[in-house]
Structure formats: structure tokens, C-alpha cells
Amino acid sequence: MPRPKTLPSDRASGIVQERKGQYGHPSDVYERVAGMWAALFGWDVQVADVSLALSCVKMAREKNADYMQEDEVNVDDMAGYANVLALIKERM
Numbered sequence: 001m002p003r004p005k006t007l008p009s010d011r012a013s014g015i016v017q018e019r020k021g022q023y024g025h026p027s028d029v030y031e032r033v034a035g036m037w038a039a040l041f042g043w044d045v046q047v048a049d050v051s052l053a054l055s056c057v058k059m060a061r062e063k064n065a066d067y068m069q070e071d072e073v074n075v076d077d078m079a080g081y082a083n084v085l086a087l088i089k090e091r092m
Helices: 008-023 026-041 047-065 073-091
Strands: none
Touching: 008 026, 008 073, 026 047, 026 073, 047 073
């Protein structure tokens, strides 16, 4: 019988926790990014927008590269950005 597959959200949870330990809470980091993007683009960028925008990059890569099913990097990253968004919303 095949081994149950680990879900992207499960893999992403560990990665997000590791990054949180390394860089601090995503809300703090993404707040800096939002400020930089606001200065660069000239419009208001919310902290949660950073997670959504980064997820869009992964979706575009997934679609553009036509990855094989076994390549889970972009899908894991999308799940990770969803987890980060949840952490940011929880903190707000």
C-alpha cells in the first residue's frame, strides 16, 4: 500500500516555524517589506498584501514552468505564504 503523501500545508508549517525562529515574526519582516514597496511604487501596501503578492509569484512560476507533479517547491511555498498570512492576521 502506498505511503500517505504529506500535504504542502504540513511541510510548510515546519518551514514557517523555522524561518520565524531565524528572522522573527513574519509580521515584523513583512511590515518592512510593505514599507519598501510603498516607497518604491508610491502607493499604500498593507502587511498582509506582501504575503498575497509573494504567493502570486509562486502561482505564476507554477503555471509558467509547467512543473511535473513531483516538484512540490512552489506548492509548498504557496502553502507557506498562506500560513504566514494567517500568522499576520492573527497578530492584527
